[in-house]
Structure formats: structure tokens, C-alpha cells
Amino acid sequence: MQELIARAKELLADGTVARVLGWKAGDLPYNPEPAYFEKEEDFKDFVYNSFCGANLSKFMIEASKLEGKTLVCLKPCDTYSFNQLLSEHRVDRDKAYIVGVGCKGKLDIEKIKKQGIKGIKSISGAEISDEADTLTIDTIYGEKTCAFSDAMLERCHVCKGKEHKIYDEIIGESKETKDAERFAEVERIEAMSPEEKFAFFRKELSKCIRCNACRNVCPACSCRKCVFDSTKFDSSQKANVDSFEEKMFHIIRAFHVAGRCTDCGECSRVCPQGIPLHLFNRKFIKEIDELYGEYQAGETVVEKGPLTSYTFDDVEPGIVAERG
Amino acid sequence: MYKIAKENLSALFRKIAESQELYLPIENCGQVNYGVWTEDANVNIDILKTVKSPKDAFFPQSENLYTCVKEDKKISIKAEQLKEQDFVVFGMKACDIQGVEVLDKVFLSEPVDSFYKARREHGVIVAMACGEPEETCFCKVFGIDPADPKADVATWIIDGELFWKPLTDKGEALTDAVKDVFAEDSSADAKVEAKKEEINKITEQLPYMKLSLEGWNGDSLDEKFNSPVWEELYKPCLACGTCTFVCPTCQCYDIKDYDTGHGVQRYRCWDSCMYSDFTMMAHGNNRNSQMQRYRQRFMHKLVYFPANNDGMYSCVGCGRCVEKCPQSLNIVKVIKAFENQGGEKA
Numbered sequence: 091m092q093e094l095i096a097r098a099k100e101l102l103a104d105g106t107v108a109r110v111l112g113w114k115a116g117d118l119p120y121n122p123e124p125a126y127f128e129k130e131e132d133f134k135d136f137v138y139n140s141f142c143g144a145n146l147s148k149f150m151i152e153a154s155k156l157e158g159k160t161l162v163c164l165k166p167c168d169t170y171s172f173n174q175l176l177s178e179h180r181v182d183r184d185k186a187y188i189v190g191v192g193c194k195g196k197l198d199i200e201k202i203k204k205q206g207i208k209g210i211k212s213i214s215g216a217e218i219s220d221e222a223d224t225l226t227i228d229t230i231y232g233e234k235t236c237a238f239s240d241a242m243l244e245r246c247h248v249c250k251g252k253e254h255k256i257y258d259e260i261i262g263e264s265k266e267t268k269d270a271e272r273f274a275e276v277e278r279i280e281a282m283s284p285e286e287k288f289a290f291f292r293k294e295l296s297k298c299i300r301c302n303a304c305r306n307v308c309p310a311c312s313c314r315k316c317v318f319d320s321t322k323f324d325s326s327q328k329a330n331v332d333s334f335e336e337k338m339f340h341i342i343r344a345f346h347v348a349g350r351c352t353d354c355g356e357c358s359r360v361c362p363q364g365i366p367l368h369l370f371n372r373k374f375i376k377e378i379d380e381l382y383g384e385y386q387a388g389e390t391v392v393e394k395g396p397l398t399s400y401t402f403d404d405v406e407p408g409i410v411a412e413r414g
Numbered sequence: 415m416y417k418i419a420k421e422n423l424s425a426l427f428r429k430i431a432e433s434q435e436l437y438l439p440i441e442n443c444g445q446v447n448y449g450v451w452t453e454d455a456n457v458n459i460d461i462l463k464t465v466k467s468p469k470d471a472f473f474p475q476s477e478n479l480y481t482c483v484k485e486d487k488k489i490s491i492k493a494e495q496l497k498e499q500d501f502v503v504f505g506m507k508a509c510d511i512q513g514v515e516v517l518d519k520v521f522l523s524e525p526v527d528s529f530y531k532a533r534r535e536h537g538v539i540v541a542m543a544c545g546e547p548e549e550t551c552f553c554k555v556f557g558i559d560p561a562d563p564k565a566d567v568a569t570w571i572i573d574g575e576l577f578w579k580p581l582t583d584k585g586e587a588l589t590d591a592v593k594d595v596f597a598e599d600s601s602a603d604a605k606v607e608a609k610k611e612e613i614n615k616i617t618e619q620l621p622y623m624k625l626s627l628e629g630w631n632g633d634s635l636d637e638k639f640n641s642p643v644w645e646e647l648y649k650p651c652l653a654c655g656t657c658t659f660v661c662p663t664c665q666c667y668d669i670k671d672y673d674t675g676h677g678v679q680r681y682r683c684w685d686s687c688m689y690s691d692f693t694m695m696a697h698g699n700n701r702n703s704q705m706q707r708y709r710q711r712f713m714h715k716l717v718y719f720p721a722n723n724d725g726m727y728s729c730v731g732c733g734r735c736v737e738k739c740p741q742s743l744n745i746v747k748v749i750k751a752f753e754n755q756g757g758e759k760a
Contacts, residue, residue, distance in 0.1 A: 112490035116742050116747070116751060117621075117746065117747060118549060118621070118736075119549070121736075121742035122742060122744045123741050123743060123747075124650040124741060125647075125649070125650065126649060137453055144650075144741060146738075175707060204444075206548060207621070208462075208548045209546065209547075209548055209549055209619070210548075211549070211621075223503070228503050230549075230616060230619045230620070231546070276580030284675060293442065293443055294443050296442065297443060297445055297447070297465075299465075299466060299475065299655075299656075299659045299660075300655070300656040300659075300684075301654050301656040301658075301659050302654045302655055302689075303652060303654035303655075303656050303740045304654055305654075306652040306654045307652055307654070307740055319689075319690060319691060321691055321694065327669065327689070328655065328683055328684065328686060329475055329681075329684065330476070330683060331476060331672050331679070331683075336726060357482070359740070360652075360654075360656075360740030362656050362659075362660060362738040362740075363445050363447075363465055364443070364444050364445050365443075387683045411498075
């Protein structure tokens with residue numbers, strides 16, 4: 091982290107960048123927040139540890155409109171989102187100085203608390219420099235431990251790899267954290283009967299409170315005005331009038347980001363009700379892989395994705411094609 | 415005072431549910447929220463905080479106000495019935511109970527909200543002391559005692575037993591109706607006192623409990639409103655409604671029409687000052703940047719509300735926003751930011 095801070099200060103001082111977009115330490119051991127740093131003294135609060143899960147790519151839409159370059163800290167998985175935003179002309183490459191920051195997996199405080207660990211005073215083992223694979227947590231109810239991998243965000247268990255897909259320079263080492271199959275959960279649901287599938291999603295989505303956090307955090311949801319925010323749309327964006335609406339919002343969103351979702355996992359990270367929203371997107375990714383050949387959104391900057399280009403040889407999935 | 419073993423609580427729930435609806439914390443797909451008790455409900459009374467506060471029991475996230483039905487050229491209007499049956503909300507914590515008192519100030523003052531009033535009249539609150547408060551709790555800042563909740567009935571869980579103490583007439587009536595399932599315990603008072611002391615000892619160690627609200631009152635309106643601090647604080651805000659929807663005191667709502675195809679359902683639903691169409695009027699919106707919307711939420715809780723309600727803050731320190739904000743922003747950070755910078759002009 092010290093290397094990162096030193097380099098950021100240097101780039102600010104020599105005028106290469108006008109501001110730095112990173113994370114600021116919170117007032118609890120696990121709640122840093124995204125923040126801009128413009129002056130040398132601001133860096134006293136700068137932090138980069140395993141609780142910095144927030145994907146900063148989407149902030150670059152606004153930062154691209156500012157004067158001068160913004161140094162943005164991107165983890166390997168965040169760089170896919172940045173590339174995708176570049177493909178969609180939503181961010182300006184010339185306005186970004188990308189520092190690829192090392193990552194060894196990000197933590198989910200909810201997973202720690204689910205293990206009954208509460209009254210947390212401090213957590214050690216969450217610093218990037220820490221080698222330990224166990225977190226030691228000091229609580230008012232005594233000292234507790236938790237395996238690092240048991241507290242990792244779901245997305246880290248299916249990590250896309252430690253390679254940054256776009257960067258100006260890289261600071262820090264990354265670690266492979268993948269220990270599960272990306273599509274295993276999707277396959278489990280595919281194997282269900284239609285009734286079981288419906289029951290599964292109805293139960294999960296019945297928890298939705300329509301806070302829109304999944305949409306607002308999503309780098310693929312970058313419309314200036316969302317259709318669900320239209321006052322002319324015959325639906326409410328802030329309440330599920332009936333059980334149909336609680337499904338409709340998420341299904342429409344999944345369709346809308348299909349082919350563009352990089353599977354960054356932010357939707358599931360931010361959901362206050364713990365709905366595994368990434369499963370919708372991952373199902374689409376799996377289908378695209380099967381129908382159009384393996385495709386990872388954000389791997390590179392592309393002009394057209396599988397669902398936005400047409401070739402004569404395109405498959406014709408669906409009932410019409412099956413009937414011939 | 416009465417008591418019942420924790421493992422026999424389903425007998426109590428069944429007994430209550432014989433005559434009325436019972437709301438209590440129920441686990442669904444890994445998350446605990448208040449819901450209606452059924453025989454197969456996965457009740458979780460060990461949870462400290464449900465994701466959403468129990469305010470739904472009195473002020474549901476969305477509720478119908480009336481329905482218009484069109485038949486040929488005739489339009490008929492059917493008003494929604496007010497709540498007429500008694501119901502019980504079991505397990506409410508002291509912070510959430512004060513949350514309801516905040517809602518009372520809004521909905522029971524003129525013009526009285528008849529939907530809310532009917533629910534308040536028919537609702538019986540069974541409170542529960544907080545066994546193990548957490549680092550995100552700061553109820554004491556608002557004068558709330560997590561060890562000694564005040565409602566129709568107060569309960570404490572001590573060594574696998576639930577102790578039950580009616581405090582109001584409504585509470586006595588409920589107790590009479592269910593007391594077959596209870597045993598009496600002459601040493602209960604001493605046990606409860608010891609428990610309260612234990613809880614207070616825990617609270618003393620919690621980092622947010624000594625937060626200072628100095629300078630937050632109706633008189634500080636201009637100073638707080640014009641502070642440059644907001645410009646820094648709001649930046650990571652996603653403009654989602656998580657903080658407002660998990661909050662026990664947020665009371666803003668919107669009224670909308672839902673086209674049923676053969677009529678119109680007029681309903682109201684919780685609104686969020688974080689949303690771009692909040693208080694949208696014909697002329698447009700009077701808060702057109704996220705900074706203004708962000709500022710509104712905290713100014714309302716810590717300045718406007720106390721100015722209009724004899725100094726009562728509309729935050730109860732439950733800490734749900736602290737736990738749930740996707741970007742880790744919250745009211746505690748706001749209060750601390752002003753403490754550090756004094757809200758002085760840059």
C-alpha cells in the first residue's frame with residue numbers, strides 16, 4: 091500500500107494526474123469507502139486492503155468529464171468493467187491513468203458476521219501484505235478466527251484470473267483465488283424442474299426491497315436515465331406492487347446487460363438482502379458461450395459483442411429453430 | 415413476571431396466533447425479516463437486527479389506498495378497509511420501538527393518517543432486550559436503553575429462558591390470553607436486573623455509543639446546510655435507496671396509480687430521498703443533484719425533524735445503514751465528519 095501511495099503522490103505532484111480515485115479508511119475495521127484524493131495530506135486516510143471490494147470503474151464515467159486525468163486503482167476483475175465501458179464509449183481512456191492494483195481476494199463482512207462473529211474491534215490478516223490465510227478478529231466477546239477463503243466474496247471463488255486487462259502500470263502482486271467452477275451454480279439450477287426453478291427464484295426475489303443498489307452499482311447499467319426511473323413507465327421503480335413486479339425488474343435488467351455483463355459480481359455484493367443476482371447474468375454468459383463461442387465481456391475493447399453483431403452463420407436458438 | 419423455556423416458544427407463538435396475526439423475525443433464504451408467523455415459518459429470535467426494520471407492520475412498504483373499477487361506462491371506487499383485527503409484533507428491539515414513536519409524530523399529528531392509526535391501535539408490541547449489541551449500534555446516543563425496552567410487553571432472554579413482563583393494559587390483556595404457556599418465577603426480577611447490567615457493560619465497550627450530537631439541532635440549520643463538507647461526503651453515494659428502506663424512521667412515501675387493465679389501483683409506497691424523482695412536481699425537482707439529495711436525508715434526521723418535534727431526532731441508532739450501505743456511507747460518518755471539520759467554510 092505504501093508503494094501505491096508514494097506513486098500516487100508522485101503522479102499528482104508532477105501533474106500527470108489531477109486526482110486519485112481509491113479508497114478511504116472507514117471508522118470500523120471493515121468499512122472503507124471509495125474516495126477522491128487531490129492533495130498530499132488527503133493520503134493520510136488512503137487505504138487499500140481486502141475490504142476494498144468496490145469496483146471503481148463506473149466512477150470513471152463521471153471522472154471522464156472532469157478536467158485532467160484521474161488515477162484510478164483497478165483490481166484485475168475491475169479492468170474488465172473498464173474495458174467494457176470503453177467499448178461502449180462511456181469512459182475516456184485519455185482521462186484515466188490506470189494503476190492495476192494487486193489483489194488476493196476481497197472479503198465480505200456479512201460472511202464473517204454469519205459465523206456469529208460480532209462486536210468486532212479489529213481484524214488482522216486483511217492487509218494486502220499479510221500472508222496469513224486466517225483472519226484474527228478481536229471482538230468484545232473475545233478473539234475469534236476465520237479462514238480468509240471462508241470470508242471471501244462469491245466472485246473471488248470463481249476469480250477470472252490475476253491478470254489486469256488494461257493498465258498503465260501495475261503495483262502489487264495478485265493471487266489466484268479460484269476454488270470453484272464458475273457455472274456450477276447455474277448448472278445446479280438448470281437441472282431443476284421448471285417448478286423448482288420458479289420456486290427458487292420466487293423465494294429469492296421475494297426478499298427484494300427495490301432499493302436499486304444492484305442497478306446503481308452495475309457498470310453495465312450506465313444509461314443516463316433508466317427506463318425504471320421514467321415517470322411515464324406504468325410500473326413503480328421503488329416498490330413491488332405485486333409478486334410479478336419483483337421478478338420483472340431483475341429479469342429485465344438481466345436481459346438488458348446480457349452480452350455486456352463482465353460478471354464483476356457487484357450486484358450480489360451490494361444486495362442488502364443477499365439475493366444471488368449474479369446467477370441471472372451468469373446464465374446468460376453460459377448461453378452466449380454455448381451459442382456463439384466462448385466470450386468474456388471486457389477481456390478486450392471490442393466494437394461489437396456477440397449480441398450486437400450479426401453474421402449469416404449465427405445460430406437460431408429457440409423454438410422456431412428447433413421446429414425447423 | 416412470567417417465563418417460558420426458549421424451546422417451548424412455538425407453543426407461545428401458536429397460542430398468540432390462535433386469536434390474532436403474529437409478526438416476528440423469520441428467516442427466508444438466509445436473511446431475517448419480520449413476517450407473519452405460520453406453523454412452518456423459520457423463526458429466528460436470536461437475530462439482533464432484521465434486514466428491514468419492523469416498521470412494515472405499521473407502515474408497509476406498499477399498500478393499497480383504493481381501487482377504481484371500470485365496468486362499461488360506469489366507474490366505481492372501492493376504499494381500502496382499515497385494519498380491524500388486533501395483531502402482535504414480537505421481538506422488537508428498543509431502537510425499533512423508538513422508530514415507531516418517530517413515525518407516530520408524523521402520522522398521528524394532524525392530519526392523522528387513518529391507515530397508520532388503525533394499525534397502531536390494533537398492534538401490540540412485545541419488546542425484547544438486546545442480548546449482544548454490536549459495534550454498529552449507537553442507540554444510547556439517542557437516549558435509548560437496549561437493556562430495558564419499553565412497549566406493551568418487555569422480554570429478556572436469559573440462559574435459555576424468555577422472561578415476560580407486561581407493561582401496559584394492552585400487554586396485560588395479551589398476557590392473560592396466553593398465560594397458560596408460562597410459568598411464574600419469583601427470582602425473575604433479580605435475574606432480569608443482572609441481565610440488564612450485563613448488557614450495559616457490553617454497551618459501554620461499543621465504539622459508536624459515545625458519539626456526540628453537539629451542534630445538531632434546529633438552530634444549526636443554516637450552518638449545517640451551507641457547509642462545504644457535504645460536497646465531499648456524498649461523492650461515493652450510489653443514489654440507491656438501501657439506507658432509506660432499511661431505516662426504522664424513514665417515513666416518506668409516494669402515491670401512485672397501477673393500471674390493472676380494467677381499473678386503477680391507487681397505492682402508496684415508501685419513497686427515498688436518494689431517488690431522482692423524489693418530490694418531483696410539475697415544475698421539476700427541487701433537489702436536482704445527488705449532493706442535495708444526500709444532504710436532505712441527514713438534515714431531515716438531525717436538524718429539520720428535531721426543529722419540528724421538540725428536539726426529537728429521527729435517527730434511533732439502530733445501525734442498519736452502517737451495515738447495509740453498499741459504499742459504507744452512513745449517518746455516523748456524517749456526524750463525525752462535521753465533528754472533525756466543524757462544518758466551517760473552507
